[in-house]
Amino acid sequence: MTIDRAAVDHVARLARLDLTEEERERMRVELSNILEHADKIQALELGGVEPTSHALPLRNVMRPDEVRPSLSPHDALANAPQEEDARFLVPRIVEDADE
Amino acid sequence: MTTTQEDLYETTVGLEVHVELNTRSKMFCGCEVSFGGDPNTRTCPVCLGMPGSLPVPNEKAVEYTMKIAAALNCEIAEYSLFHRKNYFYPDMPKNYQISQYDNPLGERGYVEISGDFGTTRVGITRVHLEEDTGKSVHVGGSGRIADSEYSLEDFNRAGTPLVEIVSEPDIHSAEEARVFVSELRAILESLDVSDVRMEEGSMRVDANVSVRLKGAGEFGAKVEVKNMNSIRSVGRALEHEEMRQRAALTAGETLVQETRHFDEKTGTTSSLRTKEFAFDYRYFPEPDMVPFEPSEEWVGGIRESLPELPQQRRLRMADEYGLEARDIGVLTTTRATADWFESAARAYAGDAKKIVNWIIADLFGLLNEAGIELPDSKIEPQQLASLVRLVDAGTISGKQAKVVLEAMFETGDDPDKIADERGLRQVSDEGALEAAVDEAIAENEDAAAKVRAGNLGTIGFLVGQVMKKTKGQANPGIVNELLRKKLAP
Amino acid sequence: MSDLIWRSATDLAKALRSKEISSVEITEELLSRADEVNPKLNAYLTRTPERALEDARAADKRRSSGSESAAFDGVPIAYKDIFVTKGVRTTMGSKILENFVPPYDSTVVARCDAAGLPMLGKLNLDEFAMGSSTENSAFGPALNPWDTTRVPGGSSGGSTALVAAGGVPWAWGTDTGGSVRQPASLCGLVGLKPTYGRVSRYGIIAFASSLDQAGPITRTVEDAAALLELAAGHDPMDATSFPEESPNFTEGIDGGIDGMRIGFVKEFEGEGSQPGVKQRVDEAYARLEKLGATLQEVSLPSFEYGISAYYLIAPAEASSNLARYDGVRYGLRAEDATDIVKMMSRTREDGFGPEVKRRIMLGTYALSAGYYDAYYGKALKTRTLIIQELERAYSEVDLIVCPTSPTTAFKVGERTADPLSMYLSDVYTVPVNLAGNAAISVPCGLSPDDGLPVGLQIIAKSLDEKTMFRAAHAFEQDLGFATDSQMRPKI
Numbered sequence A: 001m002t003i004d005r006a007a008v009d010h011v012a013r014l015a016r017l018d019l020t021e022e023e024r025e026r027m028r029v030e031l032s033n034i035l036e037h038a039d040k041i042q043a044l045e046l047g048g049v050e051p052t053s054h055a056l057p058l059r060n061v062m063r064p065d066e067v068r069p070s071l072s073p074h075d076a077l078a079n080a081p082q083e084e085d086a087r088f089l090v091p092r093i094v095e096d097a098d099e
Numbered sequence B: 001m002t003t004t005q006e007d008l009y010e011t012t013v014g015l016e017v018h019v020e021l022n023t024r025s026k027m028f029c030g031c032e033v034s035f036g037g038d039p040n041t042r043t044c045p046v047c048l049g050m051p052g053s054l055p056v057p058n059e060k061a062v063e064y065t066m067k068i069a070a071a072l073n074c075e076i077a078e079y080s081l082f083h084r085k086n087y088f089y090p091d092m093p094k095n096y097q098i099s100q101y102d103n104p105l106g107e108r109g110y111v112e113i114s115g116d117f118g119t120t121r122v123g124i125t126r127v128h129l130e131e132d133t134g135k136s137v138h139v140g141g142s143g144r145i146a147d148s149e150y151s152l153e154d155f156n157r158a159g160t161p162l163v164e165i166v167s168e169p170d171i172h173s174a175e176e177a178r179v180f181v182s183e184l185r186a187i188l189e190s191l192d193v194s195d196v197r198m199e200e201g202s203m204r205v206d207a208n209v210s211v212r213l214k215g216a217g218e219f220g221a222k223v224e225v226k227n228m229n230s231i232r233s234v235g236r237a238l239e240h241e242e243m244r245q246r247a248a249l250t251a252g253e254t255l256v257q258e259t260r261h262f263d264e265k266t267g268t269t270s271s272l273r274t275k276e277f278a279f280d281y282r283y284f285p286e287p288d289m290v291p292f293e294p295s296e297e298w299v300g301g302i303r304e305s306l307p308e309l310p311q312q313r314r315l316r317m318a319d320e321y322g323l324e325a326r327d328i329g330v331l332t333t334t335r336a337t338a339d340w341f342e343s344a345a346r347a348y349a350g351d352a353k354k355i356v357n358w359i360i361a362d363l364f365g366l367l368n369e370a371g372i373e374l375p376d377s378k379i380e381p382q383q384l385a386s387l388v389r390l391v392d393a394g395t396i397s398g399k400q401a402k403v404v405l406e407a408m409f410e411t412g413d414d415p416d417k418i419a420d421e422r423g424l425r426q427v428s429d430e431g432a433l434e435a436a437v438d439e440a441i442a443e444n445e446d447a448a449a450k451v452r453a454g455n456l457g458t459i460g461f462l463v464g465q466v467m468k469k470t471k472g473q474a475n476p477g478i479v480n481e482l483l484r485k486k487l488a489p
Numbered sequence C: 001m002s003d004l005i006w007r008s009a010t011d012l013a014k015a016l017r018s019k020e021i022s023s024v025e026i027t028e029e030l031l032s033r034a035d036e037v038n039p040k041l042n043a044y045l046t047r048t049p050e051r052a053l054e055d056a057r058a059a060d061k062r063r064s065s066g067s068e069s070a071a072f073d074g075v076p077i078a079y080k081d082i083f084v085t086k087g088v089r090t091t092m093g094s095k096i097l098e099n100f101v102p103p104y105d106s107t108v109v110a111r112c113d114a115a116g117l118p119m120l121g122k123l124n125l126d127e128f129a130m131g132s133s134t135e136n137s138a139f140g141p142a143l144n145p146w147d148t149t150r151v152p153g154g155s156s157g158g159s160t161a162l163v164a165a166g167g168v169p170w171a172w173g174t175d176t177g178g179s180v181r182q183p184a185s186l187c188g189l190v191g192l193k194p195t196y197g198r199v200s201r202y203g204i205i206a207f208a209s210s211l212d213q214a215g216p217i218t219r220t221v222e223d224a225a226a227l228l229e230l231a232a233g234h235d236p237m238d239a240t241s242f243p244e245e246s247p248n249f250t251e252g253i254d255g256g257i258d259g260m261r262i263g264f265v266k267e268f269e270g271e272g273s274q275p276g277v278k279q280r281v282d283e284a285y286a287r288l289e290k291l292g293a294t295l296q297e298v299s300l301p302s303f304e305y306g307i308s309a310y311y312l313i314a315p316a317e318a319s320s321n322l323a324r325y326d327g328v329r330y331g332l333r334a335e336d337a338t339d340i341v342k343m344m345s346r347t348r349e350d351g352f353g354p355e356v357k358r359r360i361m362l363g364t365y366a367l368s369a370g371y372y373d374a375y376y377g378k379a380l381k382t383r384t385l386i387i388q389e390l391e392r393a394y395s396e397v398d399l400i401v402c403p404t405s406p407t408t409a410f411k412v413g414e415r416t417a418d419p420l421s422m423y424l425s426d427v428y429t430v431p432v433n434l435a436g437n438a439a440i441s442v443p444c445g446l447s448p449d450d451g452l453p454v455g456l457q458i459i460a461k462s463l464d465e466k467t468m469f470r471a472a473h474a475f476e477q478d479l480g481f482a483t484d485s486q487m488r489p490k491i
């Protein structure tokens, strides 16, 4: 499986990565190589095999509905790049058509 | 809309309802769930999506979701799990929402609704559990996102347990949609799993509306309507949208798939986003949590624990109080109103219809003026019951009772206390009335003579005279009898 | 420099108990050792000497007060900079978190604090634990004390470099595809990957959630068992941590391996490894037989698909785990971006290094519409095959052995040009993470090719660390590598 430039651009947009021109070109080549290797699994006979998203045997792990102390707003915002009135400030919100 | 259009077109509506659960703590962390409050006072590493933090699901939220699924006649999943829904948005701390995908907790249910359109079943596609986002405040411009300069994020709401209920496109008018939402709201209210306040956003409704020529193969362009902040505005918004689309089609225009914003003030919808979005959420199983396999005992216990649901209650009320559908409909719009009526009816222990009339004919008027709900009024159900009993006993007249009710509404005092204070009493004691009756006869000899002569039509005039003398406090029935006795031929 | 810096944590604990030495003395010795070696190794990203000495003084106070102290009270430790530490910068080896100061402690750190282990600092790693050489650190590569022109392995290379150089008796690393075992092997140390779910992941910055597991890096097997014992056990903050309480791992560790059935992997017997590596590993098999185990061949045909499955599953999970680094709530933010999309995209472009971007792209692609079934979906099924094969194998044997890494430490820069070649160095370790089992890497000597350490990997059944510890301990004691002063890097 080789991936083309259009796919690289689309995926970069999905992943919110403002890649440079040469990065995109390198990605196209490197991802193609990696996917080529990954394609080994296409040869496997996987009919009737259940997917394993987790090797754990556990089920129904939940917590009781109990309130625990929250962070102080000061601690919550301590790492904020930009804040205003105890809120996280972000630039104008626009939607990405390709997302 | 004109009848010809009704004949030509058919409307299809599917609803997507989000409900915030009223658990004590958030979906995946111990932060408190509540409304409002200072920004970012109810956050922690988990609901801020801080590096290294992990989600652990709230058992109550899972249970509530299964409760909702059961109340909506859904099948409850034997195997269910969380997925990650990946997309970037600044009010979403992890830039993915922990939600459910192909294994929701509930599927394939229905809600039965009835109204002027008759009785119909609206299918429930799925009921799933997810987490709410934070809240953005848009600064600059009109305060709407479109022309704002920047935004501020508060994550108090982030991670609040959120149940998504998706209906089948079984709804065919704005009115059906409105009734469906109000029935759904009533069901959720009876389950005690959410505040279901559309105004505060604890219940949010989005609608997909499409109009097509009757019998046309595929559905028309799907238009998503957002920002309907009350049950009433669901009706208004969809009414308008339905007409807009019908008008457009009649004018030969083609409708585009878009998202439209409902404006409370103008009662119209306006396009929010016409560009077609190719969303790619890259759903995959949430690796930070393990699947659910609810035991039969658990599910069984939940089904048994279901309270009386609105529809069951309406049937019971019809049969217990002998009321007709119209009255019941009015009395069960909210659970609190129905509860209030029932305690009044039980306190009264007589013909409940009388209680209904007092509530609908008089109390509702006062409530509307005051702009409050029945349970918020000063009047206790028992007090209304004793007021009606005073009338039954003839202690006060119906006219007087209305005055007393208004006073009760003002002060919250008991009816007889008010009646005493204001001297609102009906004189029914014959001895006390005899003098006035004799006077009236003496002063109106010829009228009295006519009565003696058997012309009973004139008796009313004499009764009126007595009422005048007693300043309206005499019991007209008793006066009538006295006159008949005294003027018997 | 006394031999103190080469003693195991267990020895130091004995010395502390017998008042032969104080925690402050140990800590000061290790601090000055780090002053000496760290400039050559770039093992530390953040040092916390004041805090370490403060903790050491407190530990000594507890001991002198005569009150019963925890077994390792006062024995210093250091952490891979992937464990969040309250009030201490935690970078994940990335520019995007360069100045991130967590408001909370990871469970592992909290438990080690409670056990009285003074924290010396935070150790270098491949950015977001993505790498096998520590060359992907945004703060420069860590180097191998055996030969500073070579890599220490990765991603926990800072941890293995410091322990191997005598800068700390033990350290915590994390292992997603071999990131504890492979660098331990390349640095002549013991590296443990416990059963998935054994140690809480709470406060460990996620790379691939279904594979990440914290693991001790030590000089002896006994230390690895002891450190696991300190931190293992259920954590209500981690829904994937085992509910049942974990056993006493050191107890019975010297029970020997007489009669144990140990399997070596047929598919790994060909030329996949360097000759020197193969030689030492074959000798190790013979030694295990000599010690009373019976060796037999087991077949794990799907293991060769492990790398393919791993390099789809891990990036897929990572692409989602790393979405939160967007410049909104913490970490780097690109300057004067005019809208939110530009801000996020530039922040991530500037904040992430090439390997991280590569894996985010790969994972996003593997999950995206139209490719999910062919890639992520198939990878999850391949994972099932690997698990089934292992279960079958464990019906015949108690443990499985193979090399930890096909090669010894390679030269800095040797594999950076070709990502795939770097990925392939995980061939023996990755399947174990996919299956969730426990595995340990123990030194089995120096390669005759280049005089660099070689590691033997011992893979246990899920939750059967104790059998694995017994075998590793018996092997270690018989080989005597850990106690041989000749088997130390000359640095």
Ligand SMILES: [Mg+2]
Pocket (backbone or CB within 6 Å): B018, B130, B164
């Ligand atoms: Mg939703």
Ligand SMILES: [Zn+2]
Pocket (backbone or CB within 6 Å): B026, B029, B030, B031, B042, B043, B044, B045, B046, B047, B048, B159
């Ligand atoms: Zn929280």
